[in-house]
Amino acid sequence: MxxxxxxxxxxxxxxxxxxxxxxxxxxxxxxxxxxxxxxxxxxxxxxxxxxxxxxxxxxxxxxxxxxxxxxxxMAMQLVNDTRIMQFQNITEPFVGTNTYRVLETRKSIHNYSLTNNFIYNYFLFYKNSELVFTEDSTYKFADFFSGFKYKTRDTQSLKSLLIGDFYHRMVLPAEEVTAKGGKMTLLTYIQSLGFPGYPQGAVVITVDNREIQKLLGGxxxxxxxxxxxxxxxxxxxxxxxxxxxxxxxxxxxxxxxxxxxxxxxxxxxxxxxxxxxxxxxxxxxxxxxxxxxxxxxxxxxxxxxxxxxxxLALSLVIVYFIAYRNSRPIRTIMETIVERTEGSPYPASDVYRFIRDSVARLIDNNRELQDKVKKQAPLLQAALIERLLKGEYMPQKDVPILLQHAGIEAQGDMFVVVILQLRTYGDGFDLILLEELDVKRIMVKDILREELEGSCYLHDVAQDQIALLFSADAAARQEHEAYLQDMLGRIDGSIYSRLNISVRFAVGGMYEGLPNVSRSYEESKQTLEYLQWRNKDGMMRFDELPKGHNGYYYPSDLELRLSNLAKAGEIEAVETLLNELYRVNFEERSLSVPMLQLFMNEMWGTLVKLMPQLTADEGVLEHIKPFHGEMSSYAHLEKNYKSLVAAYRNMCAIVNEHKKSQNVQLLNNIVELLHLSYTDAGLCLDSVAERMDISKGYLSQFFKEQTGVNFSDYLEQLRMSQAKELLAKTDMPVYEIAQQVGYSSSNTFCRAFKRINGVSTTAFRDLKAF
The missing domain is CATH 3.30.450.20 (PAS domain)
Known part of the structure; x- marks a missing residue:
């Protein structure tokens, strides 16, 4: 060491x-x-x-x-400071965690303070957030310009000058400025944030003209x-x-x-x-x-x-100070690269080449990762649409993340599925026809993309069938239905004129929320079956099917959704689905008592199949005993259906209680592992996830939800509390303390200690000794 x-x-x-x-x-x-x-x-x-x-x-x-x-x-260090660069894209600085970023940015500005009597003051202007950062405060544009005024420039022209264009090392001539209630003559140095043609703000440093006049006064x-x-x-x-x-x-x-x-x-x-x-x-x-x-x-x-x-005397002092100050960020960068990449000690004889090579590798790795993500995007999109059509359960909080990774942008909260079927090939396919069908299907997809212009997503569901997933705003539902009918008509004509193929369009119902995509898909399949039975072309909606119903409504995809929701413990979603089944079978359809009895028996079968999967005890059966009683009237069937709902509610409660018990045990195991192994320098999110046999993404999210603190912050605070105790009660050298609390480098430990506690290790030890 x-x-x-x-x-x-x-x-x-x-x-x-x-x-x-x-x-x-x-x-x-x-x-x-x-x-x-x-x-x-x-x-x-x-x-x-x-x-x-x-x-x-x-x-x-x-x-x-x-x-x-x-x-x-100084301006370039401010421009290239990570926290200052990250704040450029903030548009709402006082919302959520952005408030913490305001404080961090202020801290970054304070770190660049110089004892240079030429500099009167310096500021950071951000275009998106319209904030102005000074060394000791933060202002909105209007508040700042009300107390900092140029004699020949009004507020609007000054604002346009600072953030309107991109400037590099621009210096404005000396001009009278009103600041802090007094008047003085200042030169203004401007270095823009962002890129040429895309300014995101500016670093402004004012220079006291009196200091320059002193030089000329010689x-x-x-x-x-x-x-x-x-x-x-x-x-x-x-x-x-x-x-x-x-x-x-x-x-x-x-x-x-x-x-x-x-x-x-x-x-x-x-x-x-x-x-x-x-x-x-x-x-x-x-x-x-x-x-x-x-x-x-x-x-x-x-x-x-x-x-x-x-x-000569002053210059030697200044040169010494500048050289020392400029060497600090370079040393910090080098140590960070070595620490994060677990490389060998950097070569002091050629540090700039080492930094250049490290940055080049980082850029190459980032580009490679982006290329891989782009290549996987179509597969992710197809898999997600497949899950939506099948009605597989997805936690509501994970849906936006899945959509983003798959590159799907929903333009509203209403969804409808349309199945397009190619009609030329009949029911039987040989190898030659299948190859020709594949070519035709690709050509049809090209026509769809041209006509739809990215307003929907395509997914193959059969050799001759393509599912089209549309989204719309609930407030404009009627307009979207009219647009959909007109659009499908144009697509039908375009496919026939260009490929000489007849097609069918089976349109399901339009429903709110992604979980109901499978319902719309099931309805579109029923509509397509009717079109095939009647041998019709063109477009048909599900609500245009004949209204006579001789059978009950309980499709397989809906049964799967009900099972998945129950296994996930989603009580509200389960009750919503059960209420929908009640409305369709007991109210909308004129079913006979025997048909309703068959429906109830199948519902009972679904519940019984779920019990072994959820390890539910026989107490749940108390809620479904009425199934064995008299069910020869509508009144008894309605009563039995309420008992079924109660049984599902009880089963969801059992699932949630089991999940809660597992979460408590998992959290206790994680915390115990951290307290026992925090001295291990290799302890991190990946290693803990591997020991707990869970993914690191789930571990990070779970720990944050259960404790309210990030995993890395918790581990760092644990190590720091032990370090402070060793500093206060022992005379151990700092590098030994760093090693004992889990840091492989004393430099990394000292920087982390000062960042968290606000004082250096030496100052902390002296303060405790006093």
Whole structure:
């Protein structure tokens, strides 16, 4: 363990030095150039002053370049922060768990606070949620812009500017801003969230213009001199004086990227010294009266040495701080990659290549997984529709997830099934006819997809039959029935004209809810049987069948649904189905007493077949004893049916009680396992699911439902409570405590401890000792 910690610390130092050395070299290079230029100017007074002015301008340029590089680095870290990126798609920030995401995003912003006096403040603007995050608060757009106003921009134009287009390292010129009840002049740096052409918000960092004016104030501007910073478009970013300049120099009048030249500006000869930044293309320019230039040699000499020393000292401190700060996220990324992928320690000599290769593998694996999901989607869709048509039981809470995985989008809560039958081939099929039928069926499907435009789902139910599943809104039921009739008519004509095939359309009833899809399918099959019996083509609805009923209504698919619902303990759904059977057989159909007796006997048979499957005791039979009594009248049959309903209700209660007992035992086993094995670093959702012999998806959902806490959070809190006890009561090293509470890495343990408890392990131990 000590060798692992030592090796990790060595690699961390190497990453830090790799970032520090280039920055120090970059810092020393302009200082060296500035020194050479300064000593060359001693031979000529005008050249000396010019070179010193150039040196000061370059220092100002370099300082600003570094400051804005810091601002850019800070903005890109904010843009690439995972929690900040995930919040871009939030539209309702204060609904459900999104409130927790608001707090997490606020925490992410606070972590990027810098001790940089150039930065006045920074904000996060989100387009979808219309929220503004600051370092210490969260605002709606209207509330924020009411207290933060630009002099030349109204609220709407400012809002459109910030989130209307995509910007990369855009800087707005210095402008008067009203903030916190006072007025000041600020530069505005904008880095958009999202992608080009798809902005999702912006990171806005304001820079105090007074700090820039302080840098420009180091130049000798006496006697009417002035200085300003101008961008590549000719816009003045900042100047040494407040307000607009009466005389300013066009960029076209300057030769090269830097230099000095004498120009007639107004009525005065001015020595113009300028330099252009390679970082952002800004031109730093100072103009001094000619009579002032020649008297500043000694003063410039003193200022140069003073500024060089201060600049070197401050720059070394800043470079050290930047290198250390920039190395931290890289180290964190590397440790996370190694920890999550269970790889070997990363090579400190080429960390960027290691990150690139790891990210490339992640992208490739993700694409491979997406391709597999797309290939499985048709099979999932066919299997789900098959289950719906057969009436297999599906828990209501799982239905939306199953629909999403299968790629089925229901456009309403009403459903109807239509069976399309190809008529050309008769009843018998040989091998040649079957092959031809397969081709025709595929061509018919293509026609259906063209005509229906994705408004329904197709499923093969026989060699010559295709089931069509439609969904509709209950409020527009009549309009959908008319649309369905018109659409099927057009499809019939299109199939006949293009393939010379006659077809039948058997339309079932339209019912609410996916569980009733099987009922509509059963009705469409009855309708198709009638069309075949009468040898008719075209379309026919179930409610158009002859109304005379000589038999009772208890189809096999409905019996299967009743059995599945009873085995699942769904009391309300069972009673709804039993009430529907009562309405059809006792009220709508004029059945004789013997026919109703046959119906009741079959219902009794279903109940008896269920009892062994549910391990129900003989007490349930108390509710069905009336079946053995007199059933020669409608009154006795109705009484017996009520007893049947009571028996089903009792059986569902037994099922639910058994499920509840099993859930309690399973939860106790899981909790006991966690408390006994939390010291095992390999303990996770997968390993616990394997020991409990259940799927990890069910385990995660079950644990959350039973305890109200996520599995991973519960395990982490359990480990942390034991860690706090060891920190408070023992003198064990942190890496040993991490190992004892189930963490394979002390770094991972320390980060988790500070994230959960708000203090480091050392601070916690010192606090407890005090």
């Amino acid at each position: 000590w060798r692992v910690v030592s090796r990790s610390m060595t690699n961390s130092h190497r990453v830090f030095l790799r970032l520090l050395i280039p920055n120090v070299l970059f810092l020393l290079f302009p200082l060296l150039v500035g020194g050479v230029l300064y000593y060359m100017t001693l031979h000529e007074v005008e050249r000396e002053v010019t070179s010193n002015n150039m040196n000061l301008l370059q220092q100002t340029r370099d300082i600003l370049d570094r400051r804005f590089a810091e601002v850019s680095s 130049l000798d501007l006496s006697g009417g001199g002035w200085a300003y910073i101008i961008d590549e478009t000719g816009t003045i970013i900042s100047s040494s004086v407040e307000g607009a300049l009466s005389d300013w120099i066009d960029l076209s009048r300057l030769r090269g990227k830097q230099g000095s030249q004498m120009q007639q500006i107004g009525k005065m000869n001015m020595m113009v010294t300028y330099t252009t930044s390679s970082y952002n293309g800004w031109t730093f320019l100072v103009a001094q009266p000619e009579h002032v230039v020649l008297g500043k040699v000694l003063y410039i000499k003193k200022v140069t040495f003073t500024m060089a020393f201060i600049f």
